[in-house]
Amino acid sequence: MEIPLGRKVLEANDKVAEILRGQFRERGLTVINMVSSPGAGKTSLLERLCERLAGRIPMAVIEGDLATDADARRLAPYGIPVHQIVTGTTCHLDAGMIQSALERLPLDGIRLLIIENVGNLVCPASYDLGEQYRVVVISVTEGEDKPLKYPPVFTAASAVVINKVDLLPYLKFDMPLLRDAVHRMNPGAVVLETSCSTPEGALPWTEWVAARIGAD
């Protein structure tokens, strides 16, 4: 596991994140940082987003994983620039990793950059990547107590995507309780219910992203 985070590490991260935020703003680039536990469906949501937007909106993706470029390969069919960061033992992305990735991911003409963070609900909450929007994805199979157990990542979220809602008939899952927990923690967060098993199921997410970049 990780050594406890020093304030210096986070302060250094925040400085780089501010530089990135300035660069993103200058380019008119919208950046979304997707955070979730492993297996909540971030890559599936990205696949649905690519189906909807790739070819119409110039977009790029940065994938963060401990090992393998499997997620980057899943997005290859959509023909968009995808850069895989393999973090090894580090269970989050930091702003320095994004800065290095951008040296190899040309952003000219790109309007939307999605960063798929390493599957982890704990320390990604502490690392600002310079993004305008943080999206937390949870799946209904994880139970409705996630916001209560992992508050920091939810308090900084612009949107909370509740994924795999097609499985609700098979589960005891209290959606009103979850929505209430999110809103008590973060009244400004938008809650989106999705399923990636059909394009229609992912519409609340794809439309939310499209609206962020002024696309329809």
Ligand code: MG
């Ligand atoms: Mg993934």
Ligand code: ZN
């Ligand atoms: Zn970590």
